[in-house]
Amino acid sequence: MGATGPLAGVKVVELGTMYAAPTAGRMLRDFGADVVKVEDPTSGDYARQWVPQKEGLSLGFSRLNAGKRSVGIDLRDAEGRALVEKLIAGADVVIESFRPGRLEAWGLGFDELRRNNPGLVMARVSGFGQTGPNRLLPGFGTVAETASGFANVNGWPESPPTSPPFGFADSIAGLAAAMGVAMALFKREKTGVGEEVDVALYEPLMFIVGDMFLKYTATGEIQQRIGNSTGAASPRGIYEAADGKFLSIAASNQAIAKRLFAAMGKAEVIEDPRYATNADRLRNNDDVQKMVIDWCRTMPRAEVLSTLEKFEVVSAPVNDASDVVEDPHFLERTLVEITGNDVLGKVLMPGPVLHMKGYDGPVYDGVPGIGEHTAEILTGELDLTADELGALARRGIVSA
Numbered sequence: 004m005g006a007t008g009p010l011a012g013v014k015v016v017e018l019g020t021m022y023a024a025p026t027a028g029r030m031l032r033d034f035g036a037d038v039v040k041v042e043d044p045t046s047g048d049y050a051r052q053w054v055p056q057k058e059g060l061s062l063g064f065s066r067l068n069a070g071k072r073s074v075g076i077d078l079r080d081a082e083g084r085a086l087v088e089k090l091i092a093g094a095d096v097v098i099e100s101f102r103p104g105r106l107e108a109w110g111l112g113f114d115e116l117r118r119n120n121p122g123l124v125m126a127r128v129s130g131f132g133q134t135g136p137n138r139l140l141p142g143f144g145t146v147a148e149t150a151s152g153f154a155n156v157n158g159w160p161e162s163p164p165t166s167p168p169f170g171f172a173d174s175i176a177g178l179a180a181a182m183g184v185a186m187a188l189f190k191r192e193k194t195g196v197g198e199e200v201d202v203a204l205y206e207p208l209m210f211i212v213g214d215m216f217l218k219y220t221a222t223g224e225i226q227q228r229i230g231n232s233t234g235a236a237s238p239r240g241i242y243e244a245a246d247g248k249f250l251s252i253a254a255s256n257q258a259i260a261k262r263l264f265a266a267m268g269k270a271e272v273i274e275d276p277r278y279a280t281n282a283d284r285l286r287n288n289d290d291v292q293k294m295v296i297d298w299c300r301t302m303p304r305a306e307v308l309s310t311l312e313k314f315e316v317v318s319a320p321v322n323d324a325s326d327v328v329e330d331p332h333f334l335e336r337t338l339v340e341i342t343g344n345d346v347l348g349k350v351l352m353p354g355p356v357l358h359m360k361g362y363d364g365p366v367y368d369g370v371p372g373i374g375e376h377t378a379e380i381l382t383g384e385l386d387l388t389a390d391e392l393g394a395l396a397r398r399g400i401v402s403a
Contacts, residue, residue: 008035008362013188016041016091017071018078019100020048022144022170023204024128025067026177027098031184032070033355033365036096039380040068040371041087044075044402047373060346060370069341069352069367074381075374075402083400084109089385092119096184100128103138113199123197124187126180132203147172147204153212159230172208178356179207237284238263238291241321244304249321252295252311257281259316266314267298343369374402 013036017028025040025048032038042048050064074090077083088111091097097116099106106112113125127133130142131150148154148166158165183200191197209216214235215226231240236255243249254260257280264272272278272294277287284291299307304320311318320326327333328351339354341347347370355364381387381401396403 008033008365009359010188011035013037013096014094015039015096015098016087016094017098018087018106019098019128021050021100022067022173023176023202024098024100024126024180025050026170026174027126027128027180027184028071029067030178030181030356031096034359034362035365038071039090039094039376040071040073041076041078041090042073042373044077044374044377044399047073047075051373058346060344062347062350065341065344065347065350065370066352069344069370070365071371072376072380073371073374074377076377077400078109080400082395084111086381086385086395086401087111088116088119090380091116091123093384094120095122095124095188097123097125098128098180098184099125102141103127103129103133117197121197122191122195124184124191124200125197126184126187126200126202128176128180128202128204130204132206133201142204144170144172144176144204147176147208151205151209151212152215153208156212156215156226156228158228160228162228164228172204175207175211176202176204232288234285236281237288238295240292240295242296242299242307244299244307245301246303248304250299250304250308251319251321252299253317255317260284262314263295263311263316266310266316267294269294269298339364339367341367341370377402 010031013031015028015031015036015038017025017038017040019025019028020042028038028040040048048064048068050067051061053061053063055062076086078087091111107115113123113127116125117123129138130146131137131140142150145166148171149164151172153172154164154166157167180200180202183202187198187200219225226234233239236253238252238254238260241249241251252263254263260281261270261273264270264278276283278284278291302310308318308320322330328338336358337353338351341350341352352367378392381392382389387395392401393403395401
């Protein structure tokens with residue numbers, strides 16, 4: 004590891020399960036925070052049951068939780084909640100993903116917790132947020148992807164609305180929650196007062212597709228599915244080369260479009276009134292796309308990409324997982340290893356989502372078992388005696 008992470012010394016208690024809240028926890032862990040994950044002492048985070056798995060270990064859970072510490076405490080039990088309240092009293096940040104009102108019913112709402120910890124930052128991730136008519140509705144990422152409007156514009160005109168094959172909304176919400184925590188910690192440096200951060204799963208995704216709401220309210224037009232196009236620039240899309248491999252091209256401004264036509268040996272196209280401007284090309288997009296499609300099919304992908312690189316046209320191969328983990332650029336800059344887990348062996352995953360000069364990122368040292376650090380945390384940090392810990396474990400309130 005390089006220099007100490009910018010969040011070194013920040014203690015996070017993660018009450019969130021599944022995807023979005025643990026993503027936020029991982030973002031903070033990536034930059035130096037100590038993240039204590041509170042799990043059910045018997046079943047743990049439901050994400051432990053996700054597939055794919057290797058010898059019973061969920062790969063998705065591993066990616067989001069490597070390097071965190073796990074403490075097994077039953078939040079449904081009053082004594083368990085009292086332990087969590089003590090943990091939070093010494094923490095900087097809490098991340099939670101219960102349905103709004105659940106923590107308040109347990110006496111662990113923000114107002115209650117900050118009585119003992121005025122500087123506490125609490126990030127709350129829920130389906131529809133802490134306010135509004137839909138606040139009590141349950142919500143997972145799939146619901147956010149449909150409610151936000153994303154699924155309705157994702158796919159091809161002839162296909163039904165399509166959700167992504169991964170946790171898209173959850174991931175973006177987790178990033179947003181981590182950003183909210185960072186802002187709240189910054190504010191706390193100036194005021195000494197903590198902050199409640201309210202993240203609805205759908206809102207960060209709705210921001211990303213926000214142009215379509217402007218379009219509708221300004222023109223009355225409802226955006227529909229248009230495949231690989233954006234409806235904002237031409238030519239742009241994914242194209243097949245002669246060897247059956249795919250690549251992307253994004254000629255999203257006038258200079259790049261001009262260079263693309265030159266690379267295709269059709270420099271004169273940019274002078275044609277039908278294709279002279281982006282607006283012209285969009286009006287005649289089918290013709291423009293046919294030119295690009297036909298040209299890409301004349302040579303193997305490597306040759307297409309080499310030609311585009313010479314002409315400084317924005318392009319890239321359509322990579323699968325094997326392409327990514329063999330690419331020298333990604334190996335040097337982006338991919339990291341989860342260490343210290345015999346089941347996983349040598350596996351790679353994406354590391355921190357951004358880079359900071361002088362900080363190389365954390366070591367992802369192992370995937371915690373359910374309550375693996377319970378004794379370490381409760382006796383070492385909450386000063387429980389071994390006898391007290393044993394008594395709680397025998398009653399199932401904490402993991403042994």
